[in-house]
Amino acid sequence: MLVNGHWQKRWEPVQQQDADGRFIRQNSTFSGRLEADLDAYVGRLTLYVGYICPWATRTLIARSLLGLESQVPVRVVDPVLTDYGWRFGDFPGSTDPQLEDIQYLHQLYTRTDPHYSGRATIPLLWDRQRQRIINNESADILKIFNEDLRPWHQSELDLMPKALEPDIDAFNARIYHRFNNGVYRAGFASSQQAYEEAFTEVFETLNWLETHFSQHPYAVGEQLTESDIRLFVTLSRFDVAYHGLFKTNLRRIQDYPALSAYLERLLAIEAFADNTRIDHIKAGYYSVQALNPTGIVPLGPHLPWFSYLKEGV
Ligand SMILES: N[C@@H](CCC(=O)N[C@@H](CS)C(=O)NCC(=O)O)C(=O)O
Helix, strand or coil: CEECCEECCCCCCCCEECCCCCEECCCCCCECCCCCCHHHHCCCEEEEECCCCHHHHHHHHHHHHHCCCCCCCEEECCCCCECCECECCCCCCCCCHHHCCCCECHHHHHHHCCCCCECCCCCEEEECCCCEEEECCHHHHHHHHHHHCHHHCCCCCCCCCHHHHHHHHHHHHHHHHHHHCHHHHHHCCCCHHHHHHHHHHHHHHHHHHHHHHHHCCCCCCCCCCHHHHHHHHHHHHHHHHHHHHCCCCCCCHHHCHHHHHHHHHHHCCHHHHHCCCHHHHHHHHCCCCCCCCCCCCCCCCCCHHHHHCCCCC
16 A cells, blocks of 8 residues: 555555454545536546456446446556556456556556555546546446436436435445445454354345345346446355355355346346456455465356356356
8 A cells, every 4th residue: 555655565455454353444535526518528537447346347337338438448457466556467358558657556646646645446537637536436436427427428328317316325335334345344354253243244135135136127126227236246256256265155146046147137238247357356356365375266166157258257
């Protein structure tokens, strides 16, 4: 991470913990939105992501669903975190470092604020003209894409229709702490008690979701919304990474029929399949030394839904 603009070499996956060993995630720092005159933003925006990262993948899926690909180009970091954080390297599917004038993502943070202190996280939305980070919080970037960039959409889809907003917020709140971040709270717990607490919440939430999807086609209402994207990125990483590495191993998503069917329904949509790279997910998670000191990446599992993916299985 950066301290007063200087990179501290030792990267620790456990960001912060409380007295009982519970994992605490850092809050994002840059929270800009776009001004009304969108013409001023033509040719200025770049989205920095990694396919390993669920938060970054949320923004990638939204970008594809809304048809913002040509207006918002992406740069993809290597899945394996180095001693200097995210970097542009030669992993298949990552951005060619020759295209970038930086080698490490943290350079964008210090270019924005030479005294920045904190972790250099993906995703982030970059302003090429002003050479600064506009926003580094995926939840905000989803809103920027869905609302601020609406005139640029190549699709009728609204990921957060006004009428469904309260239900979407309630659904998101229900899954964020207990599931999206719950798997991390289990994986990065540093006490048995903190692990068990998170583990229990993850599987209580999965049971609730299984019942929900045996009755409803989508997370909220009768249409695809932001909540489906938020749920998908954790479901698609679960059997591949979290079940093994994070020890959330009571059941796999494959063992839940309604959730498996829902996952496959979403994967039949290109925006979901095209932004899911199993090779990046496995290489990235299993490179976390604190959890997997040998760095060995498991060969399995092989899941039926991999057939929806074109690349990187
Ligand atoms: N709240 C952020 C979280 C982003 C985040 O934690 N990204 C991780 C990768 S999945 C990261 O970049 N970690 C690098 C680090 O912690 O040093 C968001 O949703 O955008």
